[in-house]
Amino acid sequence: MENMVNYNPSFAEEVFRDVDSGDEIKMCMNCGVCAGSCPLREHMDYPPRQIFGLIRAGKREAVLSSKAIMLCTSCYTCVVKCPRDIPVMDVMHGLAHYALKQGYVPRKDTANFGKEFWNQVYKLGRIDEKDLPRRVFFAGGFVEGIKAMLNFMDIGLKLMLHRRMKLLPERKIKGVKLLQKMLDKAEGLGKGGIAA
Amino acid sequence: MADVQTTNQSILVVGGGMSGITAALEAAEAGYEVVLVEKNPYLGGRVTQLYQYFPKLCPPNCGLEINFRRMRQNPKVRFFTMAEVAGISGQEGDYDVTVKLSPRYVNEKCTCCGKCTEVCEVEIDNPFNYGMDKIKAAYLPHEFAFPMRYVLDPSIAGTDEGKKCLDVCEYGAIDLEMEETSFDLKVGAIVWAAGWDPFDAAKVDYYGFGEYKNVITNVMMERMAAPSGPTEGKILRPSDKKEPKNIAFIQCAGSRDENYLPYCSGICCLASLKHTTYVRELYPDCDVTIFFIDIRALDRLEDFYTKVQEDEKVVFIKSKIANITEDEETGGLLLEGENTRTGEQILMNFDMVVLATGMVPNKIEIDAAPDVSYDEYGFLINDPEKTGIYGAGCVRRPTDVASSVQDATAGALKAIQSIARR
Incomplete structure (x- = not known):
């Protein structure tokens, strides 16, 4: 299967530890409401849920160089709807800051x-x-x-x-x-x- | 009516649904004096509103009939409808309970001739069908009602409409002078089997329930499919009474959601799968799509899930729908979300949407309520430190009918132990 990846927790651990609100994604249950409700969904390379999935899969490069993490306009829709109370918006901003600090400039x-x-x-x-x-x-x-x-x-x-x-x-x-x-x-x- | 004599060797069962009936009968058949109180004018609770049980797809009436017969034959059980517990004091082995009786305005002479319904011109929302249709204010709650006796809505009791019913009744069964009364009981143990209410789907505002006519809930679907329901068993779009060509089921509508009900109610998956069989049997051309996060079909119930999956007109999509918008002209509904298996965006149109909503337990909500334990979601815990009052059925955990019956039997045994050890 194309989507099969080996589990590599090192990047997830890095995000939990070093990214603002990064540990919040531990709560994600993959329902897709954030992606379904995001007004900028069509402009994102990966919607929030997939970003979280990529973090869990250890795809450091893909996450930190993704456009999506810098596209969030703080509309709060995902934060209000998230059934797991994840401040999705804060996580996206946290990732954007972290990416810049690490020398990535996605946008x-x-x-x-x-x-x-x-x-x-x-x-x-x-x-x-x-x-x-x-x-x-x-x-x-x-x-x-x-x-x-x-x-x-x-x-x-x-x-x-x-x-x-x-x-x-x-x-x-x-x-x-x-x-x-x-x-x-x-x-x-x-x-x-x-x-x- | 309130000539009921009880002692601290008696048991009170609160709630006349499947759990309450079971607990009362099991205790009575073991030889204990039992009083059962039920808020509605009939016994049977939510089960009476079901069309079929899963997984066998049989009607609940036969099971209810058997239980009602056990009840009629057993002098150890006394039951009161339109009755609510107003106060509980004391402790295990020695409770004083106050029961409030709401006026029914119809006495035991009622023969169910239906003349009062004929003359009555005032209509009220039918609570039995979740307000989807209207009934006369002098009515029989439903066709299998036990006790088989009419009710007058309090709104007509003091009016000319009530007078008309009184005049037309040949049996002297209508009593407009009835008032709220109460009586006291002494009991040794209490089984709290007050059941559940459907979650108020209007709270999830982005699904538009209450605003969009063609968004209904699972309990409404159950009434629609029932031949005694508001559409006589036809599943129709509420907006234009047309047969739907494609129906969507949204699982976990408000459930497993920290904003609403953080827990899984455990039955909604099977309920939606069962509703799918209703739809597919009725309309061989109708498409059904089930949007789910996870399907909970445990043990033997998985066979039912597998069977529904085999139907090629039924599609399962892993996604929590994020938004519904209505086309005001057609009444059609646009669903948005993310297919979390493929990552694709979902933009799909449906004629009708059914929200699979969960169960909210009925806690002991009276003044000076006794000290009992609840879990973080409001379900009663049978705390070994606090014996004497026991939860049974869906007040203890959200579950199906079969498990409620088992749990209620356990509740009856606990109540007996509370009495027997004195």
Whole structure:
């Protein structure tokens, strides 16, 4: 049978030990509700249940380089429906962080966006609605950046109209130092830590 | 009615379903005085609502008839319908129990002539068919009801409608003055056999039960297949009363799920397999798909599973369905999920969906309830430290009729031991 694999617990043990929420997958009973309810199912190479199956089968490479672990949009549908109370979403995020830490970049754009988003939150305590897209759009080069900017012009104008985006740079929130202290502490609590 | 004399050598059995009847008869036939109380206006419980038993596919009526005859012949058993336990105090060997009797508005003179039903114009949801049809507010609970006696719904008791029934009855069987009464019992031991309720499938909102007409539950399917049911034995789509061309069964609907019932009820797999035989016998062209996580068909019951598997119109797909959406125009249902054997996404249309829901035990829910032990899911444990009150049947674990009968016999023996050791 094509699907037959030899049981190799070493990667599963690594996930249980080192990935945030990684030990939660021990509860999985293979019902497939996460995959059946995921709105991004069609874009995933492996839906969550199969990711868990691959972990149990010891397929380290396939899991850490899979697109699926970076596609989760935190919609919570799988978390709400999981009959085994697994925070599927947290496991997927945990795996994404871990993959990046291990030098895998399954989706470059997603990783880049996450990094820029995080840096801004850390620095300002908020998101600058024009600076973040600028950084993300121009990561691929000048021409790509201009193209992306033009694509999003409508949204940009609306954001300005509703004063969600200001012309001047955003200022830091009050007590950003305290926020940073909190974030640092949270980072220390995680198993995988924050991706560089 | 409340002229019942009992002592601390008597046994109280709560619940007149298969477990309660068995426990009461076994104890009575061993020579003990037994009082049986039943909440419904008839005995037999959930079993009376079944069309056929698995795995033999025989009707439950004959077994019930035998038990009712044992009961009629045995002066040691007294039973009360429309009766509920309102209070229990004392300890093993010496309980004081209060029983509340709801008014039936019909006395023992009733001959079941049916005149009251004829004149009554008010209709109520039929509880016997899970509200799938209506009955007159003066009614016989079901055609094999024991005791064979009509009931008036309390909603018409004080109205002109009730007066009409009173006037038409030639036997003086209707008594609109009946009120709730209660009486006290002294017993030495109690068998709690209050049975189970079907899990409320509406709680699993993504299956749309209660919202989508063509999503029904397994207990409703049982009534639909029964000739005495709301569709006279025809399995029809509730939305347009048409014969379904393909039916899906969703196993573990709310069961084995930390959000609802974390346990397996143990009977729903066989129930769905049995329902499949109902469908296939009725409609030779109808396709049946059973979505399951695991099929639980133990011991000899596996033969039944194998037999159903041999039917080429029946498909088994390993998947927990994640969502149902209704086509408002056709009433058709779109099921989504993941086939966990192939990894493929499931997007399939069905005319009708049956949710295999589990059992919720009826705990002792009265004021100042006696100290008994329950497991983490609410099933009664016969704790050796707390003797005197014993669970029997589905209050102790979700199980089938045959096991309930065995368990109730054990319950009767435990109750006898509680009395005999004084």
